[in-house]
Amino acid sequence: MEQTGKEVAEDTGSTPGRMDAGDTGYGSVQGRGQPGGAGGSETAPLLIPEPAPGPEPVQHWKPMTKQELESAAGGPGWRKMRCYLVLLFWLAWVAMLAGSIAIIVMSPRPAVVPLKWWQKSLFYRLQPDLFMEAQTEGSGGINAMCEQLPYLKSLGIGALILEGLFDEEVSPLDLNNAGRFGALPQIKHLIAASTKTGLKMVLDLCELDLLGPHDVSRNTATIQHALRFWLEQGVAGFAICDNDAAYSEKTLLEWRDVINEFSSKDEERIVVVKQTRDVLLPLNFTLVNLVMRTILPSSRHHLSTPEVAAAIKTRLQTTEENIWPSWTIGGKASHDLKKLLLVLMMTMPGSPAVQYDDAIGQTQNESLKVSFSHEEKNESSDTEDKLTPNSTVALFSSLSRSRAREEAILYGSLTFLPYRIPTNSSSNSTLSYSPILAFLRSWGCVHFLVLLNVGSEFHILDPAWDPGLHKEGVFVASxxxxxxxPISLNTLELQPHEAVVIKF
Incomplete structure (x- = not known):
């Protein structure tokens, strides 16, 4: 059935004759639930824009007060974080310490061979007749030597080789008339004074006819009796030349038997052989403790610069494992090269044996003047030594201290470093010899570079001379x-006749 308008109006709940959209407002009628409420205009916008934002309020920051800071820092979170940080710091420190110790322990190091006293000592060749120039009596000379012993000990000297005490007329076998410069009590006093000072004393028996023209067996017994007598007085050993008639393996065996009777672990007595020939006789060198060798060959005249350079180069390149060497200068060299040869002798492997020098032997008693060598004594050298005694003593002391405390100089290996002089542009030729000689003493991670300028001109090191060397070092002595x-090898200029020791 069709519904009438009235019924439709009743169903919708609206007044008849009006068209409504239910809950939705339309035209001038405001719907329920819409913005604007009753009486809203038809022209009111459906979307109301948000008001424009105003300026943000300025926030004024201020530091925390002491109470607020203590409250925030003392919270449980901060306390835990601090504990964790402190714990982490100490764990990292302990780990680094343990790692460093492990690296040191596991790093390979050369095995340190314990050296005997004669391997570590600096020997001083002392001639008593040099003191006689300022003394009128032999006993006075011996007393002067005794007064000199503490000064020599302070320079780092450990042993004395007493030369010229006996001659062919006064034999060490004649115990009733011992010594050229005093009776037996004076000699015993000198030995006792050296022992008290802490200096070992070796008696030089070179160029003495110990066997004599008499019965050999009787002389052998006499020699052994005399050796025992001097060892009982406190002598540390004896020196014999390789050109002596008594120098033989049979003699060395007899001497070794006597010396072993007086040797102990703490106080070993020694046998020293002075080499005068170019080659030693093929003997059993286990019977010899020390072989004293010369750096320069013997000559009646002063060696030229090329001859000195060639001799040094030969010595640096010659090594013998079964012989412990003791170096001395030997031949004649110019006065300008004395200090250079001293540096060389004190830095080579072995035990240096320095000859008595007036510059080194300076004491409070200025009347005691001795020369480096009898043949080299002249007015010019004496004047120069008197002007620069302090520098010589300082050089000697510096080298002796370095030998006493540096393992690289005592135990280290020697590596000869050939140095090539660049071409001389003026003459378009190279030098026939190299005035620059160098060698390296190495032990573990410690290296000592020794540079010797034998020539009479300035020389600047070529930066590309040895790429394997460190370029930065510290001067030890010159x-x-x-x-x-500190010094850089790239800027190092060697002066004429100069020697330097640099530690890397």
Whole structure:
């Protein structure tokens, strides 16, 4: 059935004759639930825009007060974090310490061979007749030597080789008339004074006819009796030349038997052989403790610069494992090369044996003057030594201290470093010899570079000379003792007749 308009109006709940959209407002009629409420205008916008934002309020920051800071820092979170940080710091520190110790322990190091006293000592060749120039009596000379012993000990000297005490007329076998410079009590006093000072004393028996023209067996017994007598007085050993008639394996065996009777673990007595020939006789060198060798060959005249350079180069390249060497200068060299040869002798492997020098032997008693060598004594050298005694003593002391405390100089290996002089542009030729000689003493991670300028000209090291060397080092000693502090090899200029020792 069709519904009437009235019924439709009743169903929709609206007034008859009006068209409504139910809950939705239309035209001028505001729907229920719409914004604007009753009486809203038909022109009201459906979407109301948000008001424009105003300026943000300025926030004024201020530091926390002491109470607020203590409250925030003292919270449980901060306390835990601090504990964790402190724990982490100490764990990292302990780990680094343990790692460092492990690296040191596991790093390979050369095995340190314990050296005997004669391998570590600096020997001083002392001639008593040099003291006689200022003394009128032999006993006075011996007393002067005794007064000199503490000064020599302070320079780092450990042993004395007493030369010229006996001659062919006064034999060490004649115990009733011992010594050229005093009776037996004076000699015993000198030995006792050296022992009290802490200096070992070796008696030089070179160039003495110990066997004599008499019965050999009787002389052998006499020699052994005399050796025992001097060993009982405190002598540390004896020196014999390789050109002596008594120098033989049979003699060395007899001497070794006597010396072993007086040797102990703490106080070993020694046998020293002075080499005068170019080659030693093929003997059993286990019977010999020390072989004293010369750096320069013997000559009646002063060696030229090329001859000195060639002799040094030969010595640096010659090594013998079964012989412990003791170096001395030997031949004649110019006065300018004395300090250079001293640096060389004190830095080579072995035990240096320095000859008595007036510059080194300076004491409070200025009347005691001795020369480096009898043949080299002249007015010019004496004048120069008197002007620069302090530098020589300082050089000697510096080298002796370095030998006493540096393992690289005592135990280290020697590596000869050939140095090539660049071409001389003026003459378009190279030098026939190299005036620059160098060698390296190495032990573990410690290296000592020794540079010797034998020539009479300045020389600057070529930066590309040895790429494997460190370029930065520190001066240890120099012949003029005027170089101190760090040095770069790229800027090093060697002066004429100068020797330097650099530690890397």
């Amino acid at each position: 012949t003029g003792m005027d170089r101190l502090g």
